[in-house]
Amino acid sequence: MLLRHTPKEVSERHALTINPAKTCQPIGAMYAALGMHGCMPHSHGSQGCCAYHRSALTRHYKEPISAGTSSFTEGASVFGGQANLLQAIDNIFTVYEPEVVAVHTTCLSETIGDDLPQIIDKATKDGKIPKGKHVVYANTPSYVGSHVTGFSNMVKGMARVAESTGRKNGKVNIIPGWVEPADMEEIKRLAALIGVEIILFPDTSGILNGPLSGEYKMFPEGGVTIAQLRSAGDSIGTLALGEWCSADAARFLDTNNKVPCRVLDIPIGLKATDRFVDALRIIAGVSVPEEVTHERGQLVDMISDMHQYFFQKKVALAGDPDQVIAMVEFLVSIDMWPVHVVTGTPGKAFVARVKELTADLPFEVNVKADQQADMFLLHQWIKNEPVDLLMGNTYLKYISRDEDIPMVRWGFPILDRVGHQYFPTVGYKGALRLLEKTLSALLDRKDRDDPEQSFELVM
């Protein structure tokens, strides 16, 4: 047994996190920054932060992740990191020639109180930022929130680029939340089908799912441009997909640029996608094209065809709030039973929302969202009440193996399988893929376990 020391009995913990269902802010900021065109993310901290984030993102995407670091030494930690950051900005623009550098802080630079706006201002005055190039920033103290918070903070940093000319551009801003490049493509496809012109930010499609062609482009085509971000201040509205990842930036645009916003769930599953499509239709003032309705119908068809295999199957989930909320709703909508739910990202609203979504189930769901809402606790819950399926990132495979429970890899990070770069889980098409993965996991298990006399050919 790989997790042989995990006892069934749950004991109260207040200080120790074991097998976290989250990581720290800066990696979220780095991922979001990669969704800007020609952007070099920059980690203002020790080298290790940047190395760890690049490694984790590389393992998840199997793609090059370039990012700079301020390479703090003990001296910089005592005297402040201004000199390091100024030098870094200069070097990055000289050597790597990005359009934009996106600086985020770390626990180190936050603890010593480095003032990013002031340092960037100095870089501008010292002429270290070439004409026509940009530096955006986000404060991402690792000791607050989680990687989700860091993502949200960098998206807000991108929103700060927005300008209002007073003339509306007729476009809708969509903030997709922490989803995969394939999901961002799918959101663009749906919007185009419905006929809504959008500014999507961040947009990692084309950047983190690139081809192998014998050429390496540090800054591939793709990503939201600075011009588009500027124009976001003139958009007719903002759809923020996910309260945790996207709402802050949307509200910032609302307050600062008078671009009204609506916060929706990430369109994972039938109902959340329905709301997303409906919102786009209302904004555009058009009828939903038949193609989209057709896709929806295919999804409903699969739910109906295979309902017997989903019905009342118990699921344990670990993941990030926006994704998990959408998934819980999806599971409930197809009569699956989410019984244990954890996220390491703190938030009482998360617990309340999950309880609300599961209120009609004939049991009370185990749900927790704080520092001790970790995979260790999830495992203990599973030992006390077994489930049929696990959904979450690769780390769940240790529980999956020990407890002999099938799992669907979903969320971040996925370190041992591929597909998330290329195939969406948002929209109706994405929901079909999630169902296919779920069914494969459940039916592979059934095929393995069914006795010979009742082994089924047709399922």
Add this chain to the structure above:
Amino acid sequence: MISAHDNKAPADPAVIKEQILGKYPPKVARKRAKQILINEALENETPEITANVRTIPGIITMRGCTYAGCKGVIMGPTRDIVNITHGPIGCGFYSWLTRRNQTDATAPDAENYMTYCFSTDMQDKDIIFGGEKKLEAAIQEAYDIFHPKGIAIFATCPVGLIGDDIHAVATKMRNKLGDCNVFAFSCEGYKGVSQSAGHHIANNQVFRHLVGLNDEVKPGEYKINLLGEYNIGGDGFEIDRILKKCGITNIATFSGNSNYDQFASAHTADLNAVMCHRSINYVADMLEVKYGIPWVKINFIGAEATAKSLRKVAKYFVDPVLTERVEAVVAEEMPAVAEVAKDVRPRTEGKTAMLFVGGSRAHHYQELFKELGMKTISAGYEFAHRDDYEGRHVLPGLKVDADSRNIEEIQVSADETRYNPRKSEADMEALQASGLDFKQYEGMIPDMENNTVVIDDLNQYEAEKMVELMKPDIFCAGIKEKFSIQKLGIPMKQLHSYDSGGPYAGFRGAVNFYNEIDRLVNSKVWGYLKAPWQENPELSATYVWE
């Protein structure tokens, strides 16, 4: 945009160096110039390189931090110590199971915490008011749930900045718990200039808190410690297999597939065999001074190197029985290796490699490439020091800069009761005279051919440039470098964690490596980079539909 397949490579390494430096701002160029060296035959001298110095901010380095070197590299592979990261959640998360150190915990009562990640997950209130109380509580909670024999605490950046006294907390909890050894590592990420500082800090604390705790004499003959072997992809398993076959007893591996008791008993071995000189030479020196155990440099990467290393160990024990057994094992193992080499070599002969990894691996793996008939045209370390490049003879002249000065040097003296020189002075001299070098490492540069390019702390821009200009057939570095190189159509092998597969050490490891490099450099995929219509863009015919 760079393409590896465009133009012909300029042969002159001086031109290559100039081209690389040309892009840099003058200050950066001056600094990098000292870390890029063209290997030239100098009279009785190895050319001097600058190493173990700060990375320039904004230059995309391969390097990580002190915490990574301490918690990730040295202490990570030990299975039965609960490693608690004291800090925000990230550091613990990223070092959770990501290094592919294998461990054998199949014994029914074996403790194995390597699959777990423990963290105090510090919050803003802990940063403001201090995190010592939380750390104390976390240690107690870990103890109550797991009852481990050891709990190690690792400091992350903010811990040092806010002044949490982790060593005081460790002492307090060690005394309170009674049957659990609690000790701490001040391995804040900002210390030093790379992972290397973390290795040193880990060495110090392992020596201070673990080594020497168990005087029990273990059974077996020819007792050695294997220092600086981390069991990536099962390397240590293969080495242990060979040692066992030779009748050599491995008391402790630092630290692949290790457990608490191995460290505690390390002082009972009679020889230290140092594999990764960079990460562990401190412990080798301290074991010699305090307990009288000499050390020799060995290398189990490469079949020939493995045979040579076994003979070195045999020579030390001056016992014909052992010498005979070693020769028998070499004779038994080599044919299988030679057979695969013979099959693979026609497909690898004459190809070129670049290696930018570690503090030893860029040197050691040149052995395996040599056995494949491949030439290493450029190499460098990520975090090594000058002695790893030029040999230990440079040690007395090394400048101690501000970044090295703040890494503790433990002053060790001979143990009053347990210091026991394993060989008399006369015996040592005789062994030395017969060609067995103690405390000796010649470094990488002398083993490399003339006009090869040695680059310390290679960065992403230089990596692309080197591939563009020198067009190697394979490039070896780490995960962060992997895909930018492969986008260029050049196969890339990770030599930190091997991507997948292994072991590559020892005899069976050599076979695995030959096959792996054959697979990589001859993969069909490199022929698919251009679509047929890209290769022949002109339409020369049209279909005639019947």
